[in-house]
Amino acid sequence: MPIGVICNVLAVAIGGLIGAKAGNKLSQEFKEKLNLIFGICSMGIGISSIVLMQNMPAVVLALIVGTIIGIVTHLGRRIENGGKKLASLIPGQNNMDSALLVTTIVLFCSSGTGIYGSIVSGMSGDHSILLAKSILDIFTAMIFACSLGMVTCLVAIPQFIIFMILFLCARLIFPLTTPAMINDFKACGGLIMLATGFRIAKIKDFPIADMIPAMILVWPISYAWAAWIVPLL
Numbered sequence: 001m002p003i004g005v006i007c008n009v010l011a012v013a014i015g016g017l018i019g020a021k022a023g024n025k026l027s028q029e030f031k032e033k034l035n036l037i038f039g040i041c042s043m044g045i046g047i048s049s050i051v052l053m054q055n056m057p058a059v060v061l062a063l064i065v066g067t068i069i070g071i072v073t074h075l076g077r078r079i080e081n082g083g084k085k086l087a088s089l090i091p092g093q094n095n096m097d098s099a100l101l102v103t104t105i106v107l108f109c110s111s112g113t114g115i116y117g118s119i120v121s122g123m124s125g126d127h128s129i130l131l132a133k134s135i136l137d138i139f140t141a142m143i144f145a146c147s148l149g150m151v152t153c154l155v156a157i158p159q160f161i162i163f164m165i166l167f168l169c170a171r172l173i174f175p176l177t178t179p180a181m182i183n184d185f186k187a188c189g190g191l192i193m194l195a196t197g198f199r200i201a202k203i204k205d206f207p208i209a210d211m212i213p214a215m216i217l218v219w220p221i222s223y224a225w226a227a228w229i230v231p232l233l
Helices: 003-023 028-050 056-072 075-088 098-109 112-124 128-148 156-176 179-200 214-232
Strands: none
Touching: 003 112, 003 128, 003 156, 028 112, 028 128, 028 179, 056 075, 056 179, 056 214, 075 098, 098 128, 098 156, 098 179, 112 128, 112 156, 112 179, 179 214
């Protein structure tokens, strides 16, 4: 039973609903300050994951190559267009901040914690990672919904699809990994979370959607580096 996945999706949907209803009652200054706080929280979460890194060259290579693939395939633009289609399902959502919507989709649907938590949940039945993430996500969704409105709730749809696929495929994926691969995967996700924090705080507009392929590449590159390159050094 995907209890963790369901709880995480409901947290985003409920948080989005509360934030959308309360957003009109909050001042723009209040929203901006909340975004700054969440930006620094995202950076902190990212840094806590980065310190787990075991094969730095592998993670760096995965991030560079993955971002190049994302840019060449226009992944960020495709995600933005998908977000706009979601927004079109709700009347009055045409003038939203597209960059913020992309950040929201990436944050909820492709974070290292969410992906790893879904795999662990499907493999061992341990839902604690996703349950802990749900507590953070309900407040995060509230913050984003203050600016984006009800479309934040709809982000739960692609999140559910992605996490359920990972949950169902977990028994095939997890046995192929090593502790070092998992730590490098978390570190790669941490770097993306760090970039997300900079983007949320409007310090630097990193192409976080284009960085997503790195989350896939880091598994084989980490394994290859540890198995084939390290013994030669």
